[in-house]
Structures are given as structure tokens and as C-alpha cells.
Amino acid sequence: MKSLFIAIVSLFFLVALSSCEKVVDLDAPKGEPLPYVDAWINDRPGTQTIRLLKSVPYLDNQAPTPVPDAQVSVTDLNTGQTFDFNYSNGSYIHQPSDDQPVGKIGHSYRLRIEWQGDVFLATDHLNRVTTVDSIAMEYREKDGEEKEGYYAELFARDLAGATDYSWIRTYRNGAINTHVSEMLAIDGSFEEDIADGFLFIPPLREGITSSEKPYQQGDEVKVLIRSLSKETHGFMELALEQINIGGLFAKVLVNVPGNLQNQNASSTKKIYGWFATVAETEMKRKVE
Numbered sequence: 001m002k003s004l005f006i007a008i009v010s011l012f013f014l015v016a017l018s019s020c021e022k023v024v025d026l027d028a029p030k031g032e033p034l035p036y037v038d039a040w041i042n043d044r045p046g047t048q049t050i051r052l053l054k055s056v057p058y059l060d061n062q063a064p065t066p067v068p069d070a071q072v073s074v075t076d077l078n079t080g081q082t083f084d085f086n087y088s089n090g091s092y093i094h095q096p097s098d099d100q101p102v103g104k105i106g107h108s109y110r111l112r113i114e115w116q117g118d119v120f121l122a123t124d125h126l127n128r129v130t131t132v133d134s135i136a137m138e139y140r141e142k143d144g145e146e147k148e149g150y151y152a153e154l155f156a157r158d159l160a161g162a163t164d165y166s167w168i169r170t171y172r173n174g175a176i177n178t179h180v181s182e183m184l185a186i187d188g189s190f191e192e193d194i195a196d197g198f199l200f201i202p203p204l205r206e207g208i209t210s211s212e213k214p215y216q217q218g219d220e221v222k223v224l225i226r227s228l229s230k231e232t233h234g235f236m237e238l239a240l241e242q243i244n245i246g247g248l249f250a251k252v253l254v255n256v257p258g259n260l261q262n263q264n265a266s267s268t269k270k271i272y273g274w275f276a277t278v279a280e281t282e283m284k285r286k287v288e
Contacts, residue, residue: 035067036273037260039111041074042226043103043126043279048074050085050092052113052271066090070115077123078107103277105129105227111275113260118267120260122275129166129227130159130188132283137221140214149214150287152221154205158188160197165233167278170208171222172215179210181244184228184236219287226278231259235274 033054041048050072053064072085072092083102085092094102103109103126113120133155142148158164168183169176186192188200199205208223215221228236239256258272 033065035115035271036258037111037113037271037275038273039122039275041103041109041126041275041277043101043105045099045101046096048083048085048094048102050074050111051090052092052115055272067115070113072114073112074102075110075112076102076104076107077110078104103279105279107277109277111260113271115271116269117264118269119263120271121263122259122261124232124259124275124277125229126277126279127164127227127229128159128162129225129279129281130156130164131281132156132223132225135208135221135223135283135285137215137285137287146211147214149216150219151206151209151211151214152285152287154200154208154223156188156200156225158195158197158200163187163192163230165228165230167226167228167233167236168204168207169224169226171220171224173220174222177208177210179213180208182236182240183207184233184240186233215287217287220284221287222282222284224280224282226280228276228278232274232276232278235259235276239274 033056035052035054038051038053052067052070052072054067056062056064068087073082074085075082083094085094096102105126105128108123108125111122136153136155138151140146140148140151164187166185168185170180171177183204185200185204187195188198188204189195208221209215235256242256259274260271262269
């Protein structure tokens with residue numbers, strides 16, 4: 001009798017849980033396209049690119065629409081030099097005639113966008129960046145959930161004497177390695193005022209390899225480290241949190257703030273997104 005009771009109760013819960021599943025077709029309003037900027041200036045020689053786009057609805061598969069009718073420039077606030085960006089093929093481009101970098105470590109920069117009668121400004125500081133000392137490689141056989149393959153490890157040392165913010169990106173055969181996470185670091189760890197001048201901690205070192213899809217012979221591994229200002233680091237933290245949000249206990253989505261300010265106090269126009277300046281260093285290694 002007891003077994004029959006347990007079976008009946010179990011069946012009840014299975015039916016109850018299955019009845020909770022329902023496919024819902026969302027008829028979400030499309031809303032107005034929002035203008036936003038994708039503007040990262042680096043310290044490398046050659047072409048610099050800024051994109052000014054209009055958003056598309058969340059459920060729309062179309063690409064964002066370029067905004068072609070703006071005037072865009074970046075000014076080095078240390079030297080007073082202004083770099084004009086001209087619209088071409090969906091982006092605003094600056095090509096230095098002498099192939100010299102726009103961004104210089106230790107300088108501050110201001111982005112200026114004039115669009116539809118309003119002027120929008122944003123500033124950022126270009127901080128120093130550490131170097132990638134080496135990429136170690138170890139072959140491992142399958143072990144539980146850890147798959148067989150080559151496991152790469154990043155070795156880099158935090159620069160001593162100041163708080164350094166950085167963004168670590170991993171590439172596999174020339175494309176972003178989507179099997180590992182974008183990583184943000186502070187002084188080679190995850191918090192301020194913990195360490196200074198030491199090797200990056202193991203979660204960062206080992207975070208360039210996925211145990212679900214380790215590297216194979218012939219693969220090329222590239223690690224790129226970008227320096228960030230404290231403000232840009234905060235923006236990236238919030239942006240990555242929103243991108244990776246999910247699960248039963250996920251946080252509620254929030255709007256990620258931008259740093260472009262409309263200089264016309266009486267205007268309601270906004271340009272979303274973020275202007276940042278970064279120094280970059282990278283290393284590649286092929287799996288032999």
C-alpha cells in the first residue's frame with residue numbers, strides 16, 4: 001500500500017511539472033532604433049576605426065544599421081592634436097599618413113561626435129599594459145570531464161607601482177575562442193589592493209583553455225591583453241555580466257550606461273555605447 005502511495009505521488013509531481021512547460025510566442029514591441037557607438041582606440045600603428053550604429057530589435061536577425069551622417073573626431077588632450085575620422089563602408093576611419101599610432105600610453109583622449117545638430121563628448125585615459133611572457137602547453141589525456149588535448153597556460157606579470165586594469169582575450173586559429181570566457185583582471189587578480197607586481201593568478205593563467213574543447217595539434221593559440229582605465233573596466237564588468245546572464249536565478253537585465261554626454265542640455269537625444277582607449281600586447285603559439 002505504501003509503495004502504491006509513493007508511486008501515485010510521484011506520478012502527480014511528474015504531471016504537475018510537465019504541465020508547467022508551455023511555449024509562448026512573444027509579441028514584443030520593436031521600439032525605436034537606438035544610436036550607439038563602438039569606439040576603441042589603441043596604441044598600434046595604422047588604421048583606427050569607430051562605428052556609429054543604430055540598434056535592431058532584440059528578436060531581429062538583421063545587422064545593425066550604420067549611421068553615415070555624423071562628424072567624428074578624436075583629440076589627444078595632452079598634445080592638442082585632433083584626428084578626423086571619415087565615413088567609409090559602414091565605419092568612421094582614420095588612416096595616419098605616417099602610419100603612426102593615434103593612442104599613446106599615458107595620454108587622455110576625447111571623442112567628439114556631431115550628429116543631428118547636437119555634440120556628444122566622451123573621454124578616456126590610455127593606461128600602460130604588461131607583456132605576455134610566455135604561453136605554456138601541456139598534453140593531457142581524458143580525465144573525467146576533462147577532455148583529451150593540449151592545455152595552454154598564460155604567463156604574464158602585473159606591472160608594479162600602480163593599479164592596473166586589463167582585459168584578456170583568447171583566439172584560436174585567428175578567431176575568438178568562444179569556448180573560453182572573456183577575462184577581466186586587476187593587478188593580475190580579481191580585486192584591488194591584493195597584490196602588486198606578481199604573476200597573474202591561476203584562474204587567469206588557465207582560463208585560456210576550455211576543458212570541454214582543449215587545443216589540438218596544429219592549432220594556433222593567441223592571447224591578447226588590453227589595458228583599461230578604471231572606468232572602462234567597470235563598464236566591461238557590467239557589459240559582460242549582462243551578456244552572460246541566464247539561468248533560473250539570473251539577475252534582472254539592466255541598461256549598461258554609456259560615457260557619451262550630449263553637450264546640449266535642452267536636447268533629449270542620446271548616443272549609447274562606450275568610448276575607450278587601450279594599449280595592447282599579444283603572443284601567439286602553435287601547438288606542435
